[in-house]
Amino acid sequence: QPEIVSGPAADPDCFVPWTADTKFFKFPKKDGPYRIALANGYIANTWRIQMIQTAKAYAAQPDVAAKLKEFKVVSTGEDVPAQISAINNFIDSGYDAIVVNAQNPTAFGPVIKRAKQAGVVLVAFDNILDTQDAINVNVDQKGLGVLWANWLAKHLPDGGKVLEVRGVAGTSVDTDRHNGIHETLDATGKKWDVVEVLGKWDDPTAQKATADAIAVHKKFDGITAQGGDTGVVQAMIDAKHPFVPFGGETENGFRKFCAKYAGEGLKCSSAGTGPAQVAVAIKTAIAALEGQVVPQSIKLPLAIVEDPNFKEGQDYYPDQSDNFFVGNAFPTCGINFTAQEIMGQSKENQ
Amino acid sequence: MTEWRYRLGEWRGTLMAAGIFLVMFAIYVSNHPAGLTANVVQTAANKGVLLAFVAMAQTLVVITAGIDLSVGMIFILTNALASWLVLGSPLETALGVMAVLATGLACGALNGLIVIYGRLQPIVATIATGAVFFGIALLLRPFPGGSVNEELADVMTGKVFDLLPASLVALIAVVLVIWVPFSRSLIGRAAYASGSSEIAAYMSGLPIRRAKFTAYALAGLLASIGGLFLTFFTFTGEAAFASGNAYTLFSIASVVLGGVSLFGGRGSAIGAIFGALAFRTIGDLLFVFDFDPLWQPLFQGVVLLVAVSLGAFALFRVRNRLEWFG
Amino acid sequence: MTLLSKFMHRLDPAIVTAFACIFLLLIIGSFYSASFLSPEYLLQQLKVASFLGVIATGMMIVVLLGQIDLSVPWSVAVGGMMACAAAAYGPLGEALAMPFGIACGMAIGLANGIGVAYLRIPSMIITLATNAVAQGLMVVYTGGFSPQDSATVAMRYLATGFLLPGLPNAVLIWAVVGAATVFVLNRTTFGRSVYGIGNRESAAYLSGINTRRIVMIAFIASGALSAFGGALLAGYASKAAQSMGDSYLLPSIAAVVLGGTSILGGKGSYLGTVAGVILITLLQSILSVMQMPEAGRQIIYGVVIIAMLLLYGRSPANRQ
Amino acid sequence: MTAPEKPAATPLFEMSGVSKRYGGVHALENAKLTVEAGKIHAILGENGAGKSTLIKIMAGVVAPDEGRMLLDGHPVTFRSPAEASAAGVTCVFQELSLIPDLSVADNISIAAPPRRFGLIDRKAQRVIAEEMLARAGASDIHPRELVKDLPLSRRQLVEIAKALAWKPRILILDEGTSALTAADVAEVFSVLRRLRSEGLALLYISHRMQEIAELADQCTVLRNGRNVASFPAATRSDGEIVEMMIGREYSRAFPPKPERVAKDEVRPVLECRKLGWADTLHDISLTVGRGEVVGLGGLDGQGQRELLLALFGVLRGTTGSVLVDGKAVTLASPAAAKSGQIGMALIPEDRKTEGLMLPMTVRENLSFAVLDRVSRAWVIDQEKEERLIEEMVQLLAIKTAGLDIPVGALSGGNQQKVVIAKWLMRKPRIILLNDPTRGIDVGTKQEIYQLLRRLAEAGAAILFYSTDYGELIGCCDRVLVFYNGSIRRELKGDGITEHALVASALNVGSENVGSAA
Numbered sequence A: 001q002p003e004i005v006s007g008p009a010a011d012p013d014c015f016v017p018w019t020a021d022t023k024f025f026k027f028p029k030k031d032g033p034y035r036i037a038l039a040n041g042y043i044a045n046t047w048r049i050q051m052i053q054t055a056k057a058y059a060a061q062p063d064v065a066a067k068l069k070e071f072k073v074v075s076t077g078e079d080v081p082a083q084i085s086a087i088n089n090f091i092d093s094g095y096d097a098i099v100v101n102a103q104n105p106t107a108f109g110p111v112i113k114r115a116k117q118a119g120v121v122l123v124a125f126d127n128i129l130d131t132q133d134a135i136n137v138n139v140d141q142k143g144l145g146v147l148w149a150n151w152l153a154k155h156l157p158d159g160g161k162v163l164e165v166r167g168v169a170g171t172s173v174d175t176d177r178h179n180g181i182h183e184t185l186d187a188t189g190k191k192w193d194v195v196e197v198l199g200k201w202d203d204p205t206a207q208k209a210t211a212d213a214i215a216v217h218k219k220f221d222g223i224t225a226q227g228g229d230t231g232v233v234q235a236m237i238d239a240k241h242p243f244v245p246f247g248g249e250t251e252n253g254f255r256k257f258c259a260k261y262a263g264e265g266l267k268c269s270s271a272g273t274g275p276a277q278v279a280v281a282i283k284t285a286i287a288a289l290e291g292q293v294v295p296q297s298i299k300l301p302l303a304i305v306e307d308p309n310f311k312e313g314q315d316y317y318p319d320q321s322d323n324f325f326v327g328n329a330f331p332t333c334g335i336n337f338t339a340q341e342i343m344g345q346s347k348e349n350q
Numbered sequence B: 001m002t003e004w005r006y007r008l009g010e011w012r013g014t015l016m017a018a019g020i021f022l023v024m025f026a027i028y029v030s031n032h033p034a035g036l037t038a039n040v041v042q043t044a045a046n047k048g049v050l051l052a053f054v055a056m057a058q059t060l061v062v063i064t065a066g067i068d069l070s071v072g073m074i075f076i077l078t079n080a081l082a083s084w085l086v087l088g089s090p091l092e093t094a095l096g097v098m099a100v101l102a103t104g105l106a107c108g109a110l111n112g113l114i115v116i117y118g119r120l121q122p123i124v125a126t127i128a129t130g131a132v133f134f135g136i137a138l139l140l141r142p143f144p145g146g147s148v149n150e151e152l153a154d155v156m157t158g159k160v161f162d163l164l165p166a167s168l169v170a171l172i173a174v175v176l177v178i179w180v181p182f183s184r185s186l187i188g189r190a191a192y193a194s195g196s197s198e199i200a201a202y203m204s205g206l207p208i209r210r211a212k213f214t215a216y217a218l219a220g221l222l223a224s225i226g227g228l229f230l231t232f233f234t235f236t237g238e239a240a241f242a243s244g245n246a247y248t249l250f251s252i253a254s255v256v257l258g259g260v261s262l263f264g265g266r267g268s269a270i271g272a273i274f275g276a277l278a279f280r281t282i283g284d285l286l287f288v289f290d291f292d293p294l295w296q297p298l299f300q301g302v303v304l305l306v307a308v309s310l311g312a313f314a315l316f317r318v319r320n321r322l323e324w325f326g
Numbered sequence C: 001m002t003l004l005s006k007f008m009h010r011l012d013p014a015i016v017t018a019f020a021c022i023f024l025l026l027i028i029g030s031f032y033s034a035s036f037l038s039p040e041y042l043l044q045q046l047k048v049a050s051f052l053g054v055i056a057t058g059m060m061i062v063v064l065l066g067q068i069d070l071s072v073p074w075s076v077a078v079g080g081m082m083a084c085a086a087a088a089y090g091p092l093g094e095a096l097a098m099p100f101g102i103a104c105g106m107a108i109g110l111a112n113g114i115g116v117a118y119l120r121i122p123s124m125i126i127t128l129a130t131n132a133v134a135q136g137l138m139v140v141y142t143g144g145f146s147p148q149d150s151a152t153v154a155m156r157y158l159a160t161g162f163l164l165p166g167l168p169n170a171v172l173i174w175a176v177v178g179a180a181t182v183f184v185l186n187r188t189t190f191g192r193s194v195y196g197i198g199n200r201e202s203a204a205y206l207s208g209i210n211t212r213r214i215v216m217i218a219f220i221a222s223g224a225l226s227a228f229g230g231a232l233l234a235g236y237a238s239k240a241a242q243s244m245g246d247s248y249l250l251p252s253i254a255a256v257v258l259g260g261t262s263i264l265g266g267k268g269s270y271l272g273t274v275a276g277v278i279l280i281t282l283l284q285s286i287l288s289v290m291q292m293p294e295a296g297r298q299i300i301y302g303v304v305i306i307a308m309l310l311l312y313g314r315s316p317a318n319r320q
Numbered sequence D: 001m002t003a004p005e006k007p008a009a010t011p012l013f014e015m016s017g018v019s020k021r022y023g024g025v026h027a028l029e030n031a032k033l034t035v036e037a038g039k040i041h042a043i044l045g046e047n048g049a050g051k052s053t054l055i056k057i058m059a060g061v062v063a064p065d066e067g068r069m070l071l072d073g074h075p076v077t078f079r080s081p082a083e084a085s086a087a088g089v090t091c092v093f094q095e096l097s098l099i100p101d102l103s104v105a106d107n108i109s110i111a112a113p114p115r116r117f118g119l120i121d122r123k124a125q126r127v128i129a130e131e132m133l134a135r136a137g138a139s140d141i142h143p144r145e146l147v148k149d150l151p152l153s154r155r156q157l158v159e160i161a162k163a164l165a166w167k168p169r170i171l172i173l174d175e176g177t178s179a180l181t182a183a184d185v186a187e188v189f190s191v192l193r194r195l196r197s198e199g200l201a202l203l204y205i206s207h208r209m210q211e212i213a214e215l216a217d218q219c220t221v222l223r224n225g226r227n228v229a230s231f232p233a234a235t236r237s238d239g240e241i242v243e244m245m246i247g248r249e250y251s252r253a254f255p256p257k258p259e260r261v262a263k264d265e266v267r268p269v270l271e272c273r274k275l276g277w278a279d280t281l282h283d284i285s286l287t288v289g290r291g292e293v294v295g296l297g298g299l300d301g302q303g304q305r306e307l308l309l310a311l312f313g314v315l316r317g318t319t320g321s322v323l324v325d326g327k328a329v330t331l332a333s334p335a336a337a338k339s340g341q342i343g344m345a346l347i348p349e350d351r352k353t354e355g356l357m358l359p360m361t362v363r364e365n366l367s368f369a370v371l372d373r374v375s376r377a378w379v380i381d382q383e384k385e386e387r388l389i390e391e392m393v394q395l396l397a398i399k400t401a402g403l404d405i406p407v408g409a410l411s412g413g414n415q416q417k418v419v420i421a422k423w424l425m426r427k428p429r430i431i432l433l434n435d436p437t438r439g440i441d442v443g444t445k446q447e448i449y450q451l452l453r454r455l456a457e458a459g460a461a462i463l464f465y466s467t468d469y470g471e472l473i474g475c476c477d478r479v480l481v482f483y484n485g486s487i488r489r490e491l492k493g494d495g496i497t498e499h500a501l502v503a504s505a506l507n508v509g510s511e512n513v514g515s516a517a
């Protein structure tokens, strides 16, 4: 349905193409206001809740709200077919665009076909789709692994023993990050001894796995973890493991630790995939509906903070929840939610 | 006429489930922006049928007073396998389908062997085999991918005569080919009997072991038919742990909603199918009611709670409290 | 010697085998790394096992009744999250954090108990439903209120501190919970009734036992213990999170059953559950440290459970 | 080739040298049995004598430790009940072998249903069911009824119909009539006689002596797992047979009943006024006095059991009122019924599902109803528990290898004693008994009669339902005869005769029998 055109995109600072070869789409212009749906899968973790709050907040911003006739969110749980059916239903119900955090990147072929036939704009973010036919908005997961590995290589010039706490087995996110880490470390030509454990993006699990690993391996020279970082640091503290360089995600709790123990050797690189990318996805969907040129695959900047740059009240919030993912802003897209705005709305409660 | 009273008694659970489903589905469709169109029905059917197969699988085992907590994992494993095998020329595809079904049957048979000859309690035995099946699925598909013969997949998830969802037709065919013969066979009767009273079944000289084995094995087969449809529906294979567990748990909910007694000996797979469809409609209701996204999980939980509590109303008719323990 | 043999005689073969398996596991582990036999590692395992231990205690009571509690995951999460939530309300909230978390778990247990005992809904299904409701509530809570999710100092102390030198508090707590459970199960009317109901509910009822109340209390206890486990876990991790209970459901069932408790109810001893909990924890930990890929880990986990049950967990043959 | 010299005729079935041990218990030792076609063969013995074990071996349920069996002179081994049945040996078990959730028709053809195209032919099955039910004298049972919805006595008839569907040559009834009332028994007897005349061999176990006298051609007596004697029926007196069974002298005697003066002098402990429940109980009014044993008579299933359950708080939605010591009480649960002020006890009908927790120990079972009394703040006082238990074990002479073995390992009679004992531990003031001697040997029965009388003398008010008329006559001060959910007649003193019981049970209007209430 969309025309393949040449770049640049309408808002080149925000809609950054993934690579130089990325195609650009120009959808036929539709008259607003639009009906847009968000088809989320899993919801029971903080990241997703934060994402949904952000989506709602973004859709409620006056300039955005003016363009929307309806914004509907449905979470279908972990079951892929349920999410597929949800999207089918949105298509059948005549929504103009559907934004999706896909439970499985490869499973949406039939849906993409159907959306195309119906002239519905499909935008995937976070867990994106393996396709050239829908718009993907994402951070570079593999790049994240590369970043963490570079951080470790920089602080451990002679190589060493590294603990890698992985995420949920079998997901592309986990695999991409893992590959990024290993390719980068291998490329240094130094001797690395990487001990892998599974943290399942979950603090207690990561904490236990780390504690076990420390009890057996005694000492690591560096650590990298995807998710569950706060638990990993906690395990180090509990086991009185010396602080070592650490490449991890963007949880508020992790960054609190990074700021606090930097002096003792916890040199952190904290980077990740802010939940606010949902706002970019919605923005993209609206742009596409308005007939603007958008890349098929949009690369979002990583929200990176590295030692010694952790700033209280900006990069981390001592009074806020540990489970929070900081880095909720994509300034190049004009999306600037702070943590408090999203999760701390009800301050009158305190 | 008494004859009718008995017939009704026999079908009560199934009729209840069908009733619950129809009410829910009516609410859903009548509030759906698109109304009752072939597409809406097809979408609902494709989703519902997957769980229906797994619920049928669970039914067979539950009838013997057992339980299979690995059905979800067989479902996932066969999905992963199908994403490797069900491709290519029609002949290759057919062989692939056979292999997938045979794998499901083998997984079920393994459960049966362990439960019957190992004499292990099915709950734990199948938790353990479920882990094994998932492990194998993960070996097959370390990350999502693979593909499937798309023509076949399109046919199986499409519409027959542009009207009837093909998946529903397939479900009915499976009922006719597997469930009906099973429930009317000696083995099937022995399965019911051993679920109702194993001692009595033994005393009556029924082939208990063969019956239970058949139930577990067929459960594996049915779960693999589900896995096959999952592949047709998603065009891909994925070793998704959470969704394997979810299907197992949903299958139990469906079975109960479908009037199958978890104590064994009572109920029908047809009831369980309606139970599954009803269960799936709970999720669909989210479309037609405008819920704050954060309240959706709670809404689903509450509807589930209400649905499973419905059966409790029969309790108020019980006048002899000893029947509580029946 | 006679005392020992008498003791051995009274021991369930299931429990003896389970402990033997623990031993074997450590030996096998020690081929990989001698650290598996080090006191630090073993204590670390015991500490981590305590959370599962507390949670499995509740599961065991319910299983003894012939029931099951599938609401464990979100009871654990609710316990942890609500304890942390209470901490936001000044010093009083902080003091009541743990009790409040436990009370919320008890509320879930109460719903389960009413469903099972009074409405006679199969436990497998009502607990599934309450689990879904609890999850829904927590999603609403997290998204709608400013979630305070750091553990209090007291919670941290209970989970990670040392009251007795060398012995982590978590282990101490598990020991206390365990001792109390042993006492309740063996020496109180409640415990006796639990076994009685597990064996034959109608006979217990006709003996004038208020079976419904007992069943309800058992589910409340299970909810309370899950929540308590959750609160401890929050103390261990310094904070609560939604998914913190996910990995406790199947292991708690497996631990109870590996410990020789009959899933059909009526039979089982707490010592067995202790063995089961340690066994599961150790197995998971050793596989993790050996860097077994997840696939192999799952397969081994399943195979080991089946192998062990085949060793000692078989039901009697039908025919004498 | 000359055939070896043979005895005149090979018996249909023979077993010899059969032994079976359970742990230390010799259930059977070197037992033998010869069964001939066209005869009814009674097997007699006390509880635990090994009767059931013997026939379980015959029927392929239990494998013998040693011994051999010959059918038509050929050695046979049965590895399962199905094998035995296929060979022509079919058993109606003491523990019912019906599948509760299946229909009567399904049950009757359970093992070898008629089939078409490999699938069960329900139409043909139904025809078979109707035919077999008719042969078993139970054509009033609907073939589609679920077995679990039938009363016990009806199930027993289905059980017989089911056995007949095997077309057996040897039909074994293990206490096949213990749950039946006189009318049903008569029906079954005529069926059995007809089968005998058709050339079947019948093995028959019963604890009711008069049934055996009436029916058997041949008797075999077992004691402690050994053969004591085998003889043609009617060659020995009842007394002699009983002595063989119990190994000591026996005088069939009910304890003497105390002289009653006028009814008014007995202070009613329990009183019902116009008690009703569903369609089953109508306007039941009765009193039971201190020290009185009041029997409930009538055909089985006339509401007697429901009355006991209603009094014990098991039934919902009862109407009318119940008074204890003249005060109205609410009986909402067994817990309430057994509580202090009321002090009621119910010895239930089915000890296996309602009286005992079979896998639990004798000790735990004994103290189960009295937990509230032996505990403080929920904690059990183990010494007190122990004392009470010891006392009871002695009082009732419960035969057990110890207090810490599962109660399920005791013989039926001793299990029943445990059920009674567990309630006597509360020293109840009102005792409700629901057919407590079913399946119990004469010796134990006698002990129970004595016990009842002693309890009455100690001041208890006893309401006693029995399907055995002899017991009602022997034990009760008064008998209330039930018909269709209401009390039709009250018999007392010398008016309690078999004739009066039967006549009023059948609701035939012989006004001259007994005395009207």
Ligand SMILES: Nc1ncnc2c1ncn2[C@@H]1O[C@H](COP(=O)(O)OP(=O)(O)OP(=O)(O)O)[C@@H](O)[C@H]1O
Pocket: C320, D022, D025, D026, D027, D045, D046, D047, D048, D049, D050, D051, D052, D053, D054, D094, D409, D410, D411, D412, D413, D439, D440, D441
């Ligand atoms: N499964 C078993 N396990 C242990 N002991 C058993 C078992 N079955 C029977 N016994 C024992 O074997 C002996 C004979 O039992 P059996 O049931 O044959 O007696 P019976 O003559 O049928 O008694 P009743 O008249 O009470 O039915 C008894 O002492 C009984 O306790």
Ligand SMILES: Nc1ncnc2c1ncn2[C@@H]1O[C@H](COP(=O)(O)OP(=O)(O)OP(=O)(O)O)[C@@H](O)[C@H]1O
Pocket: B007, B010, D103, D104, D105, D106, D122, D123, D126, D143, D144
């Ligand atoms: N469970 C049963 N028990 C006894 N008789 C049965 C049972 N089911 C069916 N029958 C009888 O078998 C005959 C034919 O059975 P058929 O299979 O046509 O069942 P049906 O009565 O139509 O019931 P359904 O509606 O379940 O098919 C009928 O006479 C029916 O009464």
Ligand SMILES: O[C@@H]1[C@@H](O)[C@H](O)OC[C@H]1O
Pocket: A045, A047, A048, A126, A127, A173, A201, A227, A273
């Ligand atoms: O991207 C991931 C998101 O999908 C999940 O829900 O939470 C963790 C994130 O890393």
Ligand SMILES: [Mg+2]
Pocket: D051, D052, D053, D094, D174
């Ligand atoms: Mg017997």
Ligand SMILES: [Mg+2]
Pocket: D048, D052, D094, D411, D412, D413, D439
């Ligand atoms: Mg007996």
